[in-house]
Amino acid sequence: MTALEAGVQPTKRVAELDKFREPIEFIYQEHARLRACCEQLVELSDNLESENATTAAASILDYLENELPLHLADEEEDLFRLLRRRSSSDDNIVSVLKLLCVEHQQDIECGDSLLESLRLIAGGGQPLDRAMFRDYVRAYAMLQRRHHAMENNEVLPLAFERLTSEDMVELRRKMTRRRGLLTAD
Numbered sequence: 001m002t003a004l005e006a007g008v009q010p011t012k013r014v015a016e017l018d019k020f021r022e023p024i025e026f027i028y029q030e031h032a033r034l035r036a037c038c039e040q041l042v043e044l045s046d047n048l049e050s051e052n053a054t055t056a057a058a059s060i061l062d063y064l065e066n067e068l069p070l071h072l073a074d075e076e077e078d079l080f081r082l083l084r085r086r087s088s089s090d091d092n093i094v095s096v097l098k099l100l101c102v103e104h105q106q107d108i109e110c111g112d113s114l115l116e117s118l119r120l121i122a123g124g125g126q127p128l129d130r131a132m133f134r135d136y137v138r139a140y141a142m143l144q145r146r147h148h149a150m151e152n153n154e155v156l157p158l159a160f161e162r163l164t165s166e167d168m169v170e171l172r173r174k175m176t177r178r179r180g181l182l183t184a185d
Contacts, residue, residue: 016176016179016181017176017181020172020175020176020181021172022168023074023079023168023171023172023175024079024156024159024160024163024168024171026175027071027074027075027079027151027156028152028156030067030071030074031148031151031152033063033067034063034068034071034144034148035144035145035148037060037063037064038140038141038144038145039141040056040059040060041060041137041140041141042137042138042141043056044056044057044060044121044137045133045134045137045138046134048121048126048127048130053121054121054122054123054124057118057119057121057122058122060118061115061118061119061122064111064114064115064118065115068107070178070179072104072107072108073178074171074174074175074178075100075104075151076101076104077174078170078171078174078175079155079159079171080097080100080101080155082159082163082167082170082171083097083155083158083159083162083163084097086162086163086164086167087158087162091158091162093154093155093158096150096154096155097155099150100147100150100151100155103143103147107144113136114136114137114140117133
């Protein structure tokens with residue numbers, strides 16, 4: 001299927017592909033997007049009565065359901081695999097990657113209640129327990145900040161050092177394919 005058949009305009013497709021020119025930089029940008037999403041989530045939890053609560057909840061929900069899974073796959077299926085291949089034992093990265101994968105799984109498992117509350121808010125309702133929602137959101141945001149600090153300060157700098165140009169091409173190709181931007185090698 002071509003980009004036009006898929007409903008993607010050529011200039012939009014080029015702009016989308018351009019974001020992946022530097023895949024590690026794109027991952028840094030995704031971490032910033034998730035931090036911003038967490039900030040919006042905290043703000044939403046403090047202002048459930050605001051007139052834009054449903055819109056904010058729908059936007060956050062869209063990101064968490066559609067973009068975040070792609071980001072997690074970028075890291076776990078591609079980036080971490082490449083790092084394991086290229087790193088030496090002196091890098092001490094294997095245990096960090098294991099921890100990050102466990103945290104990714106916990107995010108997915110714990111995210112169900114968060115997503116359920118966001119669906120209620122996006123539909124004009126309220127979380128079943130507003131205080132619990134607010135506390136959960138704060139804990140989630142704090143864990144995400146810590147998680148991304150570890151990725152940004154340990155994993156991504158090592159990726160810049162260790163991954164080859166061929167690795168970067170492979171990473172870019174898999175990331176764009178995952179998003180339906182490339183269909184062939």
